[in-house]
Amino acid sequence: MGEEKKVIVFALGTEEYGVEVEKVRTIERMQPLTRVPKAADFIKGVINLRGVVIPIIDLRARFGLSQAEYTDATRMIIVSQGEYEVGLIVDSANDVIDLDTDDIDNPPEIVGGIKAKYLDGIARIGDDRLLVLLNLEQVLEKHEIQQLERIED
Amino acid sequence: MELNQYLSMFIDESKEHLQAMNENLLSLESNPADIAIVANIFRSAHTLKGMSATMGFEDIAALTHEMENVLDLVRNSKLAMNPFIFDCVFKSLDSLESMVEDIIQGGTGKADVTQIVAALRSIVTGDYNKPAAGGGAQAAAPAKKEAVKGIEVDEFQYSILQQSIDSGFHVFYIEVTVREDCVLKAARAYMVFDQLYQNGEIVKSTPSVQEIEQEKFDRSFSVYYISRIDQEALDKLISSVSEIQSPLIMAVDKTSLEEMSRSKAEAEVVSASKEIAPAAPAAPVAAPKAEPAAPAAARPAAGGAPVANRTIRVDIERLDALMNLFSELLIDRVRLEQLASEVKRSELTETVEHMSRVSSDLQNIVLKLRMVPVDSVFNRFPRMIRDLAKSLDKKVDLIITGAETELDRTVIDEIGDPLVHLLRNAVDHGIEPIVDRVAAGKNETGTIHLRAFHSGNHVFIEIEEDGRGINREKVLKTALKNGLVTQEQAAKLSDSEVYQLLFESGFSTADKISDISGRGVGLDVVKTKIQMLGGHVQVDSKFGQGSKFSVQLPLTLSIISAMLVKLGSEKYAIPLSSIVETAAVQRSQIRNIHGNKMIDYRKSVIPLVSLSHLFEIPDYNEEDEEETEIVVVRKGDKQVALMVDEFIGQQEIVLKSLGKYLTGMFAISGATILGDGQVALIIDPNALIK
Numbered sequence: 001m002g003e004e005k006k007v008i009v010f011a012l013g014t015e016e017y018g019v020e021v022e023k024v025r026t027i028e029r030m031q032p033l034t035r036v037p038k039a040a041d042f043i044k045g046v047i048n049l050r051g052v053v054i055p056i057i058d059l060r061a062r063f064g065l066s067q068a069e070y071t072d073a074t075r076m077i078i079v080s081q082g083e084y085e086v087g088l089i090v091d092s093a094n095d096v097i098d099l100d101t102d103d104i105d106n107p108p109e110i111v112g113g114i115k116a117k118y119l120d121g122i123a124r125i126g127d128d129r130l131l132v133l134l135n136l137e138q139v140l141e142k143h144e145i146q147q148l149e150r151i152e153d
Numbered sequence: 154m155e156l157n158q159y160l161s162m163f164i165d166e167s168k169e170h171l172q173a174m175n176e177n178l179l180s181l182e183s184n185p186a187d188i189a190i191v192a193n194i195f196r197s198a199h200t201l202k203g204m205s206a207t208m209g210f211e212d213i214a215a216l217t218h219e220m221e222n223v224l225d226l227v228r229n230s231k232l233a234m235n236p237f238i239f240d241c242v243f244k245s246l247d248s249l250e251s252m253v254e255d256i257i258q259g260g261t262g263k264a265d266v267t268q269i270v271a272a273l274r275s276i277v278t279g280d281y282n283k284p285a286a287g288g289g290a291q292a293a294a295p296a297k298k299e300a301v302k303g304i305e306v307d308e309f310q311y312s313i314l315q316q317s318i319d320s321g322f323h324v325f326y327i328e329v330t331v332r333e334d335c336v337l338k339a340a341r342a343y344m345v346f347d348q349l350y351q352n353g354e355i356v357k358s359t360p361s362v363q364e365i366e367q368e369k370f371d372r373s374f375s376v377y378y379i380s381r382i383d384q385e386a387l388d389k390l391i392s393s394v395s396e397i398q399s400p401l402i403m404a405v406d407k408t409s410l411e412e413m414s415r416s417k418a419e420a421e422v423v424s425a426s427k428e429i430a431p432a433a434p435a436a437p438v439a440a441p442k443a444e445p446a447a448p449a450a451a452r453p454a455a456g457g458a459p460v461a462n463r464t465i466r467v468d469i470e471r472l473d474a475l476m477n478l479f480s481e482l483l484i485d486r487v488r489l490e491q492l493a494s495e496v497k498r499s500e501l502t503e504t505v506e507h508m509s510r511v512s513s514d515l516q517n518i519v520l521k522l523r524m525v526p527v528d529s530v531f532n533r534f535p536r537m538i539r540d541l542a543k544s545l546d547k548k549v550d551l552i553i554t555g556a557e558t559e560l561d562r563t564v565i566d567e568i569g570d571p572l573v574h575l576l577r578n579a580v581d582h583g584i585e586p587i588v589d590r591v592a593a594g595k596n597e598t599g600t601i602h603l604r605a606f607h608s609g610n611h612v613f614i615e616i617e618e619d620g621r622g623i624n625r626e627k628v629l630k631t632a633l634k635n636g637l638v639t640q641e642q643a644a645k646l647s648d649s650e651v652y653q654l655l656f657e658s659g660f661s662t663a664d665k666i667s668d669i670s671g672r673g674v675g676l677d678v679v680k681t682k683i684q685m686l687g688g689h690v691q692v693d694s695k696f697g698q699g700s701k702f703s704v705q706l707p708l709t710l711s712i713i714s715a716m717l718v719k720l721g722s723e724k725y726a727i728p729l730s731s732i733v734e735t736a737a738v739q740r741s742q743i744r745n746i747h748g749n750k751m752i753d754y755r756k757s758v759i760p761l762v763s764l765s766h767l768f769e770i771p772d773y774n775e776e777d778e779e780e781t782e783i784v785v786v787r788k789g790d791k792q793v794a795l796m797v798d799e800f801i802g803q804q805e806i807v808l809k810s811l812g813k814y815l816t817g818m819f820a821i822s823g824a825t826i827l828g829d830g831q832v833a834l835i836i837d838p839n840a841l842i843k
Contacts, residue, residue, distance in 0.1 A: 036811075038768070052477070
């Protein structure tokens with residue numbers, strides 16, 4: 001038996017993803033965003049969360065997936081990674097499950113259009129569910145973004 | 154571990170004590186005989202020793218212990234300060250500071266202090282001055298140690314002497330030296346004593362009588378003697394004993410009695426080193442013998458007893474939380490005011506008005522909570538200037554005024570480094586070497602004034618020195634060489650504009666790059682940092698007479714007045730401090746010069762900036778309008794007109810940071826939360842003016 005990991009499960013399209021519970025501050029419904037000019041295109045804007053200004057990233061855009069309309073189910077998962085506090089727009093967020101680290105495998109090169117570096121692993125839950133664990137650090141890695149911005153300029 | 158809760162207390166208090174010791178030591182340097190200051194330093198060292206021992210920081214405790222020993226001797230007037238001792242103590246303080254710093258960083262506070270400890274110990278034993286003592290130092294040292302025990306007159310004896318003087322007896326201080334070739338020293342000494350006993354009373358002798366009988370003295374001994382016979386007779390008496398050199402006899406009256414007891418340190422060494430002349434201290438223990446008046450006239454210790462501090466330590470995080478919550482309150486207040494005006498119920502309006510007044514008062518208080526006196530930044534400067542001046546062989550006086558002026562805590566954190574740089578420049582480049590100053594007819598000691606004061610909504614910090622001033626020609630030369638200005642521009646620049654060139658990166662007119670400055674990296678960083686704090690820096694100078702650097706900073710950072718504007722459906726805020734004027738322009742007034750849009754504005758032509766284009770506003774483009782609203786903003790003497798959709802109005806807004814993730818956003822300096830809970834971005838006009 002490996003360690004236990006509690007994970008918040010969210011969906012992007014048909015795929016299910018997980019983020020460690022410790023890193024999640026709160027899950028909010030969609031709010032109107034304030035656009036930030038000249039920011040990378042996956043940075044949709046900022047919101048006011050109880051007096052603190054939080055930047056919001058659209059995960060689909062971050063991973064280069066096709067964009068989707070925001071529905072009632074769309075949520076913002078506010079995560080805390082290192083010094084950054086950022087919100088991630090996801091199609092829906094429903095579950096909290098316990099994972100055994102033994103059940104987590106290394107991800108294949110491309111899973112659902114997302115490069116492996118953004119992923120921490122793949123876990124099998126239940127009979128036919130596959131959970132993809134996000135590597136938040138890589139998702140919020142800024143170096144690449146800065147290079148992107150420079151190219152755009 | 155329980156000790157951890159005490160760790161932060163230990164750190165805070167240690168830092169305070171070290172700071173106090175540093176300050177006291179500096180003022181002691183200007184008044185070396187002020188024992189009261191020494192007592193203060195001793196107390197701080199003592200407390201520090203206790204705290205560090207309790208916390209298990211042995212190296213700190215050991216070092217402070219040695220410092221205590223030295224300080225103890227000084228405060229009991231058994232040792233007088235001299236440059237070597239000052240340096241040692243300063244070095245010890247530096248060591249202690251780095252050990253505490255290590256603890257703050259999570260280390261153990263251990264350090265190799267053997268060298269300093271040895272130095273301090275050598276001060277206590279007097280060994281450190283072996284080469285300096287005049288003649289027979291080796292003998293002097295141990296003899297002095299003996300003598301240290303010796304010539305003290307205890308209180309009882311002291312009062313006897315005093316009473317004798319009062320009763321009209323003669324009191325003498327006699328030093329008797331046996332001749333070099335004398336073999337039976339004890340016998341001769343005994344004979345002298347014999348004579349003395351027959352004619353009066355010996356109050357105290359050094360070394361003691363037994364020791365003299367056992368020949369445990371070098372060649373001389375001294376006594377305090379009461380008699381009815383006069384000095385001449387006494388002299389004859391003693392000299393009549395063979396193999397005795399002519400004795401030193403000093404008549405003791407009340408004042409010299411006091412002098413004696415104070416300078417007994419000197420007296421011991423004098424007797425030990427066989428130089429009879431009391432006025433010539435070959436003594437390693439220097440100066441104060443010549444100024445017995447000084448300790449007598451001891452100025453009241455700096456500040457006297459420490460004023461009981463009626464303050465509480467508050468965790469910075471709690472203050473920040475308080476500020477955040479309060480900002481939320483402000484936003485709601487604005488909302489309520491809006492609603493009240495819509496609803497138009499008199500009771501509601503009254504209550505909201507009252508609430509507004511109360512929250513305004515609260516606002517002032519909360520803002521002041523974040524204010525910290527600049528002293529916390531200034532207090533390390535005297536020491537820094539002292540060390541710097543010493544290392545450059547210059548004499549510099551640092552005069553600080555207005556240290557109680559308060560600044561926002563966030564500004565305080567950031568303003569230290571720029572000020573350090575400016576001060577170092579002042580000492581390194583501003584103040585000339587002693588030789589040059591004298592040649593120029595100036596006082597050999599340069600003066601640097603460090604002033605802080607409020608004015609309007611700003612705090613000013615000035616660094617003014619009477620050094621060599623800035624050479625306009627030299628600055629222009631370097632600027633031309635680096636391509637910062639052209640020849641024609643150079644001629645038209647005013648003096649202050651020329652001096653501003655110093656703040657360009659890579660600029661340095663120093664011929665030599667010293668360890669301290671001259672690399673041309675400093676001043677531009679200073680300017681950037683100050684601008685980041687929302688302030689600016691200006692230079693004034695007279696070649697040959699000195700220069701003045703003025704730093705202007707906003708009083709509070711978090712709440713500013715701004716103009717809210719609309720760009721399509723998006724709202725933005727422009728800081729009022731940058732705005733010159735708002736106006737409207739007709740499409741026809743817009744000129745196209747060299748591909749850039751410009752307009753006539755009050756006797757000059759200024760560029761137009763299209764925010765809709767720069768910010769890629771989706772639903773607004775001023776090209777679709779006949780008339781466009783503009784906001785004229787200023788940076789220094791440059792002006793630019795920003796084209797906006799609509800003016801919303803002027804408002805006080807609370808600055809919110811965009812957080813660590815969104816850094817380096819183009820032309821956006823932060824965000825604010827509007828009355829409706831929406832976030833509005835704050836435009837940084839400086840980024841739009843090139």
